[in-house]
Amino acid sequence: MKKACAIVLMLVLLVSVVSAGGQKEAGGAKKIFMSSAYYTAPYGAPLQEAVREKAKELGYTVQIVDGEQNADKQLSQFKAAVADGYDALIYWPGDQASTPPIVEYLNSTGKPWVALNTVVDASVLDQVPCMIASDEVEIGRWLGRLMIQYFEKNPSATKNVVYIEGSPGSSYTENLTIGVNEVIKGTDINIMNDRQFAEYDPSRAMAIMEDMLTKYGDKIELAVAQDGGMFQGAYSAIEAAGYVGKLGLLCQGQDLIVRDKLVAGELFASVAQDPFTEGSLAVEMLDKIIRGEKVENWFATPTGPIFKADIDNYRWF
Numbered sequence: 001m002k003k004a005c006a007i008v009l010m011l012v013l014l015v016s017v018v019s020a021g022g023q024k025e026a027g028g029a030k031k032i033f034m035s036s037a038y039y040t041a042p043y044g045a046p047l048q049e050a051v052r053e054k055a056k057e058l059g060y061t062v063q064i065v066d067g068e069q070n071a072d073k074q075l076s077q078f079k080a081a082v083a084d085g086y087d088a089l090i091y092w093p094g095d096q097a098s099t100p101p102i103v104e105y106l107n108s109t110g111k112p113w114v115a116l117n118t119v120v121d122a123s124v125l126d127q128v129p130c131m132i133a134s135d136e137v138e139i140g141r142w143l144g145r146l147m148i149q150y151f152e153k154n155p156s157a158t159k160n161v162v163y164i165e166g167s168p169g170s171s172y173t174e175n176l177t178i179g180v181n182e183v184i185k186g187t188d189i190n191i192m193n194d195r196q197f198a199e200y201d202p203s204r205a206m207a208i209m210e211d212m213l214t215k216y217g218d219k220i221e222l223a224v225a226q227d228g229g230m231f232q233g234a235y236s237a238i239e240a241a242g243y244v245g246k247l248g249l250l251c252q253g254q255d256l257i258v259r260d261k262l263v264a265g266e267l268f269a270s271v272a273q274d275p276f277t278e279g280s281l282a283v284e285m286l287d288k289i290i291r292g293e294k295v296e297n298w299f300a301t302p303t304g305p306i307f308k309a310d311i312d313n314y315r316w317f
Contacts, residue, residue: 032062032286033081035074037094037118039066041200042229042255043275046317047117050279051090058287060088069167071098075105082109088286089113095169096121103127112289116282119171130285130295134273134303136172139252140179142271142305143224147180147189150248150268156221159189162212164225164234166200173197176226176252192216198230205233213241220247228253228270235261254306259316262308270306276315277301 032055038044048064055062063086067074071094078089089111093099099120106113107127116132125131151159163180166173177195184191193212198205205225212220223238225231231251238244244266251258252271261267278301288295306314 030060031086032060032088032090032283033078033084033086034062034064034090034092035067035077035081036064036092037067037069037074038092038200039064039068041227042202042232042317043117043200043227043253043273047275047279050276051283054280054283058283060283060287062283067092067094069094071095071102075102078102078105078109082111087111088290090282090286091115093118093120093171095167096171096174097169100124112286114282114286114289116278117172119175126297128297129289131298132278132282132285132301133171133298134278134301136175137179137182139271139273139303140176140181141183142179142303143176143226143250143252144180144183146250146269146271146305147184147222147224148187150222150250151189154221154248158219159187159221160216160219161189161191161222161224162193162209162216162220163191163196164205164208164223164230165195165197166226166230168195168197173226192220198225198233200227200229202229202233202236205230206237207233209234209237210241213237213243218243218246222248222250222268224249225251227251228255228258231255231261231267232257235266254314254316256316258306259311262306262311265308272303272306272314274301274315275317 034051036044036048052062065077089106100123103120103124114130114132115128119133120128165177196208198208223234225234228251231253249267250269252273254274258270281299285295285299
């Protein structure tokens with residue numbers, strides 16, 4: 001009887017070892033490393049939260065570090081991660097121009113990897129196993145369309161707009177502006193300011209808006225920010241100067257302040273770009289690559305306008 005039990009136990013252990021080996025082969029890498037160029041940006045926190053949640057759900061551990069919008073730093077981070085035995089990599093670039101050397105290095109490692117949010121340079125886009133990002137030009141087009149809609153509902157002879165952008169060189173910043181200009185070209189909408197970059201920093205956006213209010217005052221009819229964090233800073237300046245309700249507001253983003261101001265009727269509209277969806281998709285696509293499944297070179301996250309009536313259809317952060 002003892003001998004029979006021992007044989008059964010050995011068989012159970014053998015099956016367990018085989019199963020564990022099979023699970024590792026099917027599940028692939030277990031340690032994911034992510035370098036996030038916009039680690040401290042308002043959009044970064046929920047995106048990175050989603051990466052962690054989806055990684056845990058799929059059985060991975062993940063480490064996320066601050067790339068500080070510095071390509072040299074990110075390249076060093078990836079090299080250290082490879083040396084430390086990480087099995088798969090996620091790359092959130094800071095800007096387009098600096099991406100080719102990092103894409104080349106990531107491909108040289110032979111490890112599964114994906115890029116997300118900031119679109120890499122066009123010269124290396126086809127070398128990325130999977131780019132998870134919104135159609136940034138389309139987000140800009142929506143901002144442009146909403147500018148037109150705002151002035152259709154609030155007729156004006158001048159249509160004066162202050163427009164606050166993110167970071168120079170960022171694909172998101174540049175592509176949104178391409179989309180905006182594409183839509184408003186040929187209209188009489190007037191962007192009053194030269195290019196103003198707030199670096200996705202609410203405090204910088206606040207300072208820019210303060211300067212614009214000092215310079216243009218009540219000539220401003222609509223203020224537009226490229227994301228919710230910068231909208232928050234711009235709104236603070238507008239509120240402090242007593243201009244809430246005296247000019248229109250428009251932005252991209254799903255921040256809680258965006259939701260609150262939509263509900264209050266102070267924000268005309270926003271444009272969706274969901275960080276939770278984007279972060280989850282990055283891990284899902286990486287998991288497919290690890291498993292040897294075919295994925296699209298570009299996996300676009302959905303976008304579109306958000307009005308007050310739409311708020312319950314979106315997740316806010």
